[in-house]
Amino acid sequence: MGIMDSMKQLGDLKKMRDQAMEVQKKLALIKITVEHKGVTIVMTGDQKVVSISGENDLDKVTEAVNEALKQSQKVAAEEMRSLMGGQIPGM
Numbered sequence: 001m002g003i004m005d006s007m008k009q010l011g012d013l014k015k016m017r018d019q020a021m022e023v024q025k026k027l028a029l030i031k032i033t034v035e036h037k038g039v040t041i042v043m044t045g046d047q048k049v050v051s052i053s054g055e056n057d058l059d060k061v062t063e064a065v066n067e068a069l070k071q072s073q074k075v076a077a078e079e080m081r082s083l084m085g086g087q088i089p090g091m
Contacts, residue, residue: 023079030079032071039064045075 027045038055
């Protein structure tokens, strides 16, 4: 592998890193609201809990948080897929 190949790979890695950072910024702005068994969870697309309200039952809150995480993972996968133009295997 020559120096030019290495430089191209570094450029490609920087581009991918920049794209990933752009997705992260976008995800932080997305709010996902999940209502599950009397508990409402508001979470960002980058999986930060904004608020929890409703039932005080720990099992119900746990289920609701897990459901919100699932939804945020779907949103993140969609954002990555759209930004990368479907170039990510398995997504």
